[in-house]
Amino acid sequence: MTIEETEQEIIDEFELFDDWMQKYEHLIELGKSLPIIDTKYKTDDKLIKGCQAQVWLHSELKDGKVIYTADSDAIITKGMVALMVRVLSNHTPDEIINAKLDFIDKIGLKQHLSPTRSNGLVSMIKQMKMDALAYKVKRE
Amino acid sequence: MTALKAIDKTTINIEKIRADFPILSRKVNGKPLIYFDNGATAQKPQQVIDRIDHYYSYENANIHRGVHTLSRDITIGYENARAAIQKHLNAANPCEIIFTKGTTDAINLVASSFSKRFISKGDEIIVSVMEHHSNILPWQQVCEEKEAVLKVIPINDAGELVLDEYNKLLNEKTKIIAIAHVSNTLGTINPIKEIISAAHARNIPVLVDGAQAVPHLKVDVQELDCDFYCFSGHKVFGPTGIGVLYGKEKWLNQIPPYQVGGGTIKTVSFEKTEYADIPLKFEAGTPDIAGTLGLATAIDYINEIGLDAITTYEHELLVYATEKLQKLQGVKILGTAKEKAGVLSFIVEGIHPFDIGTILDQMGIAVRTGHHCTQPLVAYYRVPGTVRVSFAFYNTFEEINVFIKGLEKAIIMLK
Structure with a gap:
């Protein structure tokens, strides 16, 4: 599945919800189901500091594709993290670098990307792309 | 409770x-809307909004400068706002009220100006564990610059200052105490009067961060006998960008200006500048005139209730x-x-x-x-x-x- 296809899948998934509560309940479930990051990667150098919620991000390159694992101490942030991992993980560095990621807006969770520094999400997306770029540069 | x-x-x-x-x-x-974030900033009554609107619509001119009617009238309005704050805090004199950008600005003013005159290597400054960053960082910076030492009053689990420990911290090296009147995180009302009297027994001045107190409590600076007291306009239902530093005349006269420029002087030449008396010595540049008027209206509003x-x-x-x-x-x-x-x-x-x-x-x-x-x-x-x-x-x-x-x-x- 391409990045766009996964984004569309998520948009369709969220369209089933009538109200914000169902949407957040889903997000919380996604957060809970995110595979737990290996504790050896939950170190300070993997930490993306938000003003409130913290995010840990680890990536590695396997067969030319970037695999992300991540975690957060806040469950809603973790749900958002799970969505980002689902969309971006297992794609080539080029695909990741060029991803528009406008699904967040389309599922009505844009406020989580506001520059309030309150959660580490904006920084996390930036870091995901930076990692991809680093792999691309290393490969070339 | x-x-x-x-x-x-x-x-x-x-x-x-x-x-x-x-x-x-x-x-x-x-x-x-259920607005329970008043500690961050309070909402504004229509009276405050109207006051600011009226100033920009019909009264706008610069203060303390022009001979024309608009300038004269608004200078009176601005000084009346100062007098309203003086009355509200029961300060002895209007010149003890300095308009600042807010509490943070007021603390920075005192930390900077007071330390220039009174802090040197090895001196000690006392704050508490429960201070807002705005009442820690200016002092931390002073300590770095002057090689002074920051001492911290601990709290107990209830979130109250441990006064015995405070008393132990006081010594001949202590130069100033900076303490919150009310904790913004815990809501604790600190025993400011006791803290001040213990400090004064050793001739140490006390700055009180009143940002979280003025919206909720009657503050009488003469009764507290504090040396400096500051608060923000926006937390007392006034506009953002305006705040107040109260300072005892004797201290304000002894410390140098913080920022300098238009409005702070008596005479300027390239050889020597003579600074204005307080409060103007501390109000460089055109102040937030609309803010002072809005703040005075907010204070009136509170007093009416x-x-x-x-x-x-x-x-x-x-x-x-x-x-x-x-x-x-x-x-x-x-x-x-x-x-x-x-x-x-x-x-x-x-x-x-x-x-x-x-x-x-x-x-x-x-x-x-x-x-x-x-x-x-x-x-x-x-x-x-x-x-x-x-x-x-x-x-x-x-x-x-x-x-x-x-x-x-x-x-x-x-x-």
């Missing part, structure tokens, strides 16, 4: 008050909310001091404060979550942050009921 006698409900006309605040009738995320009535009513809100919160399973209140004002901080076991704030926001309930710019304090309690509910006199018992129901729902969702 000390139980105050039940208030005469007629002293607070809640419907009339709420009607004065346009924002309180708006909806957020489709729900009626009456601070005694406000304090009592808010205390009842606090007691009511505390009792309701305590009944919720897994909720732990941080800050259980005997004397509290305005603020209720809590954590819910196993749930990140950010998540609770996010869900409450969806319900139209505005609370603050995080460390509240008091990281050392939050670190003391070993939590990632708290959820903070902070009240103003326009909040209601019914809003607390809605909030409690919302919180219960959020906890179920997030568990």
Whole structure:
């Protein structure tokens, strides 16, 4: 599945919800189901500091594709993290670098990307792309 | 918490008050706004909004400069605003009231100017664990520059200062004490008078950060005998960008200007500049004239309701909310001091404060979550942050009921 296809899948998934509560309940479930990051990667150098919620991000390159694992101490942030991992993980560095990621807006969770520094999400997306770029540069 | 006698409900006309605040009738995320983030900033009554509007519409001119009527009139308006603040704080003289950008600006002013004159290597400055970053960082910077030492008054688990430890910190090297009147995270009302008298016994001046006190309590700077007292306009229902530094005349006369420029001088030549007397010595450049007028109007507004009535009513809100919160399973209140004002901080076991704030926001309930710019304090309690509910006199018992129901729902969702 391409990045766009996964984004569309998520948009369709969220369209089933009538109200914000169902949407957040889903997000919380996604957060809970995110595979737990290996504790050896939950170190300070993997930490993306938000003003409130913290995010840990680890990536590695396997067969030319970037695999992300991540975690957060806040469950809603973790749900958002799970969505980002689902969309971006297992794609080539080029695909990741060029991803528009406008699904967040389309599922009505844009406020989580506001520059309030309150959660580490904006920084996390930036870091995901930076990692991809680093792999691309290393490969070339 | 000390139980105050039940208030005469007629002293607070809640419907009339709420009607004065346009924002309180708006909806957020489709729900009626419940604004419980007054510790961050308070909402503005129409009277304040109108005052600012009127100034820009019909009175705009620069102060202390022109001979023309507009300039003369607004200079009088500006100085009347100063006199209104003086009266409100019961300062001895209007020249002891300096207009600043806010509390942070006021503390920076004192830290910078006081240290230039009075702090040298090895001297000590005392703050407390519960200070807002704005009452830590300016002093930390002074300590770095001057090779002085920052000493910290500890707190007990209830969130009260340990006065015995404070008394032990005082010595001949102590040059100034900077302390919050009311904690922005815990709501603790500190025993400022005791702190000041112990300091004064050793001729040490005290700066009081009153940002969280002035909206809730009657403050009398002469009775407290504090040397400096500061607060922000926007937290007392006035505009942002304006604040107040009260300083005893004897101190303000002894410390040099903070920023210099237009308005701060008597005469200027390239050889020597003679600075103006206080307060103008500390008000460089064109000040926030509209802000001072709005602030004075906000102070009038508070006084019309009456601070005694406000304090009592808010205390009842606090007691009511505390009792309701305590009944919720897994909720732990941080800050259980005997004397509290305005603020209720809590954590819910196993749930990140950010998540609770996010869900409450969806319900139209505005609370603050995080460390509240008091990281050392939050670190003391070993939590990632708290959820903070902070009240103003326009909040209601019914809003607390809605909030409690919302919180219960959020906890179920997030568990």
